[in-house]
Amino acid sequence: MLTDREVIATLKMLKNEHLDVRAITLGLSLLDCVSDDLGRLSAKILAKIGRHAENLVKVCDQVAEKYGIPVVNKRIAVSPISALAGPFRPEDLVKVARVLDKAGDEAGVDFIGGFGALVEKGFAKGDEALIAAIPQALAETSRVCSSVNVASSRDGINMEAVAKMGRIVKETAALTADRDGLGCAKLVVFANIPPDMPFMAGAYLGLGEPDAVINVGVSGPGVVKKAIDRAMSQTPRPSLGDLSEVIKRTAYKVTRVGEFLGREVAVALGLPFGVVDLSLAPAPQVGDSVGEIFQSLGLKGLGAPGSTVALALLNDAVKKGGAFASSHVGGLSGAFIPVSEDLGIGAAAKSGVLSLDKLEALTAVCSVGLDMIALPGDTSAETLAALIADEMAIGTINHKTTAARLIPTPGKKAGDEVHYGGLLGSATVMAVADYPEAANFIALGGRVPAPIHSLRN
Numbered sequence: 001m002l003t004d005r006e007v008i009a010t011l012k013m014l015k016n017e018h019l020d021v022r023a024i025t026l027g028l029s030l031l032d033c034v035s036d037d038l039g040r041l042s043a044k045i046l047a048k049i050g051r052h053a054e055n056l057v058k059v060c061d062q063v064a065e066k067y068g069i070p071v072v073n074k075r076i077a078v079s080p081i082s083a084l085a086g087p088f089r090p091e092d093l094v095k096v097a098r099v100l101d102k103a104g105d106e107a108g109v110d111f112i113g114g115f116g117a118l119v120e121k122g123f124a125k126g127d128e129a130l131i132a133a134i135p136q137a138l139a140e141t142s143r144v145c146s147s148v149n150v151a152s153s154r155d156g157i158n159m160e161a162v163a164k165m166g167r168i169v170k171e172t173a174a175l176t177a178d179r180d181g182l183g184c185a186k187l188v189v190f191a192n193i194p195p196d197m198p199f200m201a202g203a204y205l206g207l208g209e210p211d212a213v214i215n216v217g218v219s220g221p222g223v224v225k226k227a228i229d230r231a232m233s234q235t236p237r238p239s240l241g242d243l244s245e246v247i248k249r250t251a252y253k254v255t256r257v258g259e260f261l262g263r264e265v266a267v268a269l270g271l272p273f274g275v276v277d278l279s280l281a282p283a284p285q286v287g288d289s290v291g292e293i294f295q296s297l298g299l300k301g302l303g304a305p306g307s308t309v310a311l312a313l314l315n316d317a318v319k320k321g322g323a324f325a326s327s328h329v330g331g332l333s334g335a336f337i338p339v340s341e342d343l344g345i346g347a348a349a350k351s352g353v354l355s356l357d358k359l360e361a362l363t364a365v366c367s368v369g370l371d372m373i374a375l376p377g378d379t380s381a382e383t384l385a386a387l388i389a390d391e392m393a394i395g396t397i398n399h400k401t402t403a404a405r406l407i408p409t410p411g412k413k414a415g416d417e418v419h420y421g422g423l424l425g426s427a428t429v430m431a432v433a434d435y436p437e438a439a440n441f442i443a444l445g446g447r448v449p450a451p452i453h454s455l456r457n
Contacts, residue, residue, distance in 0.1 A: 020069065020070040021064075021216060021217070021218055021261050022073060022217045022219040022281045023071075023074070023075050023198045023199060023216070024056075024071055024073075024075070024215075024262060024265055025074075025076065025198035025199075025214070025217065026052060026053055026056050026075070026076045026213075026269075026271075027076075027196065027203075027210070027212065027214070027215055028052055028053070028076060028079075028205060028211075029078070029205055030044075030079045031079050031083065031084070032048070032211075034084050038088060038092050041084065042099045045096070045100065045103065049076065049078075049100075049112075052212050053076055054106075054107065055268075055269060056074055056076075056108075056109065056269065057074045057109065059269055060074045063261055064261070066264075067260075067261065071261065072423075073423075074108070074109045074110060075113065075200060075203065076109050076112040077113045077114050077197075077203035077215075078112065078113070078204065078205055079205050079207075080116050081096060082126045082127045082129075082130040082131075083207075084096075085125075086126040086129075089129060090129050090133040092129075093129055093137065094133050094140065097115055097137035097138075097140070097141050097144050098137075098140060100114075100141070100144050101143050101144050104144070105143065111143050111144075111186075111203075112145065113203035113204055114145075114147075114203070114205060115130070115145065115146045116146050116148050117130045117131055117148050117149070118148075118193070119148060119150055119161045120150055120152040120157075120161075121155045121447070123160075131148060134146050134168050134187065135168060135171040135174075138172055138175075138176070138183035138184075139175035144186065145188075145201035145202075145203070146187045146188070146201065147187075147188045147189075147190055147193060147201060148161070148189055149193040150162050150165060150189055150190070150191070150388070150392060151392035151393075151395060151396050151448075152396065153397075153399045153450060153453075154454050155454075156449045157191070157389065157392045157393065157396060158447055159442070159444070159445050159446055159447060159448060160446070160447075162189075162388050162442070163382075163385050163442045163443075163445065165384075166384040166385025166386075169381070169406055170381040170384060170408060172184050173408045173409065173410055177410035180374075180407075180412070180418045180419070181377070181407045181408060182420060185420060186200075187201060188201050188404070189388050189403060190202060190395075190401065191391070191395030192399070192400060192402070193401065193403075194206075194332060194401055195208065196213075196274055196330040197332055198215040198216055198217035198277050198331055199279065199332065202403060209274070213271060213272050213273070213274040214262055214265055214269065214271050214272070214273050215262070215276075215331065216261065216276050216277070217258070217279060217331065218254050218255060218257065218279075219279075219280065219281045219282075219283070220250070220251070220280055221280045221288055221289055221290045221292070221335075221342075222289070224250050224251070224280060225289070225292050225293050225296050227247070228243060228293060228297065231243060243313070247314060247321065248320050248321035248324070251318045251319075251320070251321025252321040252322070252324055252325040254322075255322040255326050256326070258276045274328070276322070276328060276329060276330070277333050278318060278319075278321075278326075279331065279336055279367055280314075282336060282341055282343075282344075283423055289343050290314075290336065290342055290344065290345065291342050291343065291345035291346075291347065291348055292343075292344040294307055294310055294344070295344065297310050301344065301347065301351070301354065302348045302353070302354055303348050303353040303355065303358045303359070304348075304353055307362065308361060308362055308365060311335065311362055311365050312365035314366075315334045318333070319334060332367040332368060333367070334366055334367030334368075336367055336371060337359070337362060337363070337366055337371060338368070338372035338405075338425075339359070339374070340372040340373075341423060342425070346425065346426065349428050349430055350428040355430070355431075356373070356430050356431065359430075360387075360390060363391060363394055364398060367401065368402070369401075369403040369404055370387065370404045370405065371403065371404075371405050372424065373406055373427070373430055374407045374409050374418050374427040374428070375406055375407060375408045376409070376412060376413050376429055376431070376434070377413070378413075379408045379432055379434050380436070382436075382439040382441075383433075383434045383435070383438045384408060386441060387406060387432070388404045388406070389442075389448075391403065391404045392404075393448070396450065396451060409429055412429045413429060414429050414432075415428065415431075416428070
């Protein structure tokens with residue numbers, strides 16, 4: 001339970017600091033829906049999602065109203081569809097994606113994740129069919145999200161999968177060219193993907209998870225910024241060590257709120273509670289920006305010299321505060337730096353303070369990776385693959401989750417503006433070094449071996 005002091009602090013955060021629960025996600029295993037008949041598989045998927053998710057949105061809204069804490073998104077994450085895909089062709093799996101979209105629409109959720117595959121060590125038949133279906137599936141659906149794990153610290157980097165995903169990203173952008181490549185906003189390539197993440201577009205339910213479970217993702221960059229602003233207004237001014245303590249205490253409060261609501265929803269639905277992902281997830285509005293935190297720390301913005309160490313401090317303090325607040329922290333749990341979804345980061349990219357190269361360096365010390373980045377539409381598939389491979393290397397070497405959500409925007413060039421709407425926000429197209437020699441490197445293929453420190457047995 002929350003203490004009286006925590007309740008008062010929470011009320012202040014709700015009123016003035018943009019505190020919300022960003023996502024409550026129903027994780028649902030579809031492994032018992034397996035069938036070699038497409039019609040039977042589709043019927044089982046619809047029935048199971050309908051049975052478990054019919055009251056999800058209603059219960060989330062009731063709990064949010066009861067406590068006055070907004071729940072911004074209600075989502076579903078399912079088992080990787082590639083695990084069910086062995087008997088089917090890519091065109092069959094596009095139909096499965098439509099079934100998932102229909103199930104999500106009937107449940108009233110914002111997104112449904114899990115149309116993906118785990119291929120860090122190689123491809124099964126279902127993996128290849130699923131990946132081939134991704135561009136058409138994302139073009140023809142509105143709620144379906146896809147994630148493909150191509151690397152891990154245990155197994156290294158599957159460069160064949162990386163090359164394939166460069167082409168898939170390019171094709172997905174082309175099929176949604178009328179929406180500025182919006183399909184790519186629903187597609188993430190991962191290293192070390194967590195099996196219990198509530199945030200889209202990467203959420204899926206991993207093997208070893210319960211048959212049905214509630215996971216919750218909190219937000220709070222505005223809360224953290226306000227706490228830093230208050231500390232910085234004091235005399236004498238705090239040191240960076242002092243500010244770390246401020247962030248830890250704030251993350252503690254935010255995590256407690258998120259877990260409290262998640263457990264309430266789980267009890268009401270008769271399901272187990274899984275994890276709280278305490279990531280600082282920004283929204284494209286003033287006062288809810290991770291990028292603005294860096295200005296509160298005295299920097300020009302994210303990307304300026306000093307921002308890497310500041311981000312490392314922020315990410316570490318968030319994890320420490322959250323881990324003290326809950327015994328069930330999971331998912332990504334850190335700080336997100338999505339360019340289009342964060343006004344402060346978007347402004348830094350537009351002004352030139354933040355470059356793509358600096359952004360890649362920043363991903364070594366934060367959660368996620370190269371996230372929601374608009375690139376010129378003529379960027380080659382091989383350059384996209386090379387960018388993905390670089391990000392995967394950061395993840396595998398550092399034993400952390402990294403990802404790439406790249407949007408080569410058809411018809412756009414560096415400096416142009418694109419608008420995706422809602423939480424996806426807007427972005428300035430970033431310049432990229434698109435050299436034809438990337439094709440020579442990517443064509444080498446094979447598997448980059450796991451780092452030596454993977455041998456921990």
